Amino acid sequence: MQETSKSGFLRKSQKDYSLAFKLSVVDQVEKGLLTYKQAQARYGIQGRSTVLVWLRKHGQLDWKSKTPMKAKQPPRSRIQELEARIKRLEQEKVILNRAIDMADEQFGTSIRKKCLPLSQQAFRPKGQEEPPESK
Numbered sequence: 176m177q178e179t180s181k182s183g184f185l186r187k188s189q190k191d192y193s194l195a196f197k198l199s200v201v202d203q204v205e206k207g208l209l210t211y212k213q214a215q216a217r218y219g220i221q222g223r224s225t226v227l228v229w230l231r232k233h234g235q236l237d238w239k240s241k242t243p244m245k246a247k248q249p250p251r252s253r254i255q256e257l258e259a260r261i262k263r264l265e266q267e268k269v270i271l272n273r274a275i276d277m278a279d280e281q282f283g284t285s286i287r288k289k290c291l292p293l294s295q296q297a298f299r300p301k302g303q304e305e306p307p308e309s310k
Contacts, residue, residue, distance in 0.1 A: 197229045205234055
């Protein structure tokens with residue numbers, strides 16, 4: 176596995192590891208039996224980041240936040256999930272609007288606020304007077 180280069184130094188050649196071996200190392204690291212550096216030393220893995228690459232590629236954890244990754248959903252199922260969520264939120268909106276209307280009727284209040292004139296007033300340049308209301 177080691178070759179001699181022109182300068183006389185020993186050079187390590189690149190090793191190819193089987194998928195079963197990679198998955199075994201990843202499993203041991205994710206279970207906490209070994210750190211990735213300990214796995215490198217124990218199994219003679221040459222590259223500094225080789226085990227980290229395997230963890231990102233074959234592992235079940237998100238190594239930035241160290242939490243389990245969500246299984247990637249196909250776009251079609253994600254779209255269906257989002258459409259169902261939109262439908263549920265629209266139904267909730269209808270219920271909340273009915274509750275506000277009923278509260279207004281029972282208590283004689285005006286819970287809904289009309290924010291449009293206030294927002295228009297906020298964006299008016301300073302020193303400019305209000306436009307006359309048309310009657």
